[in-house]
Amino acid sequence: MLSTADRSRLTVILVGARNPSNIGAAARAMQDFGFSSLRIVNDYSAPFEAAQLEHTKSAVGAATILHNAQLFATLPDALADCTLVIGTTAVGDRTVTQPILPLQQAAPHLLTTLQTPGTPRAALLFGSEKTGLTNEQLSYCNRLTTIPMFAPEDARHLSMNLGQAVAVCLYELTRSGLEGAKPIPEPTAAPATADDRERLTQLLLEVMQLTEYTRRFPANANPPQVRSLTQPLATTHNEAETWMGILRQILWQAKKKK
């Protein structure tokens, strides 16, 4: 489980993003998954400034992240205080010297770093919409990762939308951080008992009898058969009560008219 302090150790770095909406979308994804440190690397500030202006539109609730984001002119400046630096890349026909780990294998390394108290900072880098991270930019990374996509034979070039790529990476961190965590508790409602189910079975048998279903379809109306139908009916005791109420009402009406 990633604590708030763990999360604060991650910095998302967008390198050369051109589209202000994508910067806003990245900030929104960060907010959804509880990360707050954003850095923008760009030799001109227009897209970042436009994203800050537009944030009310494109980055619901992410205004604070954009407001606190920092602009850097060069990648080395943006990375200076980071220990682990992970670069994202589409595999494609790029020739890189480092191994490229699928995201689900890279996430544990990043998690371990984030969960180490005293780690100054870990960085997750995303390249521009057009080109992704260049080989030169990738060379600043300790590790490279790629989001496993579906590449048909004829795919020349697969690349993800920047906001979606950020969302998927932060989801993977959150997801991997949850493993070993307890599953979300089942609803606390009292479960249906075998007795509830058997009473349902008997009521349904009676309904089938009274409405002459049993006479017309005897093969479907023997108790084991009917029991297999009523088994899945009720998970909770309340559901069982509701079904019993419905069946009793049917019986009441059917008998009244006899």
Place this chain on the structure above:
Amino acid sequence: MLSTADRSRLTVILVGARNPSNIGAAARAMQDFGFSSLRIVNDYSAPFEAAQLEHTKSAVGAATILHNAQLFATLPDALADCTLVIGTTAVGDRTVTQPILPLQQAAPHLLTTLQTPGTPRAALLFGSEKTGLTNEQLSYCNRLTTIPMFAPEDARHLSMNLGQAVAVCLYELTRSGLEGAKPIPEPTAAPATADDRERLTQLLLEVMQLTEYTRRFPANANPPQVRSLTQPLATTHNEAETWMGILRQILWQAKKKK
């Protein structure tokens, strides 16, 4: 590993999406992860048509998916041929009767269905940008899932960007599909479809009306409530047929005596 045939069994359904760029972004995410069947549920066609027009801008390479996407006026129509129906929802303060599984726990169910030869179709539903899926729309789902997000104490409402939510869900499927997936045994019986379940719901509503259950217990007799009762009734098409036979026989008797 999800094969191309497995992937073709999944339909992504966007319910009430308003923003054409989001429809385009969803199509793009589908293309990235190799899924192609998209359905749009909307009572007016403008956002879908705008998305088709804009696709060269907002949905790089996803033109074919948008071109082949189908528009439906109602959710039951869009779901009719689907067996497993999974609805996505932000947990928030919604009160739903079904348990909500975190995405990483829901994915294996969906994968199993997709990897079962002969499965007609599984559906993954996303609600509108403003409201998400309503309780009424959620009542058509067999299972509910949520993307685990980071909710600080003061978060009133967390919701993800639509395109990002689609990307995260399809990533999880791709990711889970990569984990040593075991072969799934052939199904021995045709599974129940959403249309089967909806016909059961309508028959039960009619029975409740005719037997005056609705008048006496109106709180238990609204359609979403009844739908939650009928969801677990039938796993197979044959079970659905048996239940329909029982309900029709009740109706026949009740009407005969009027």
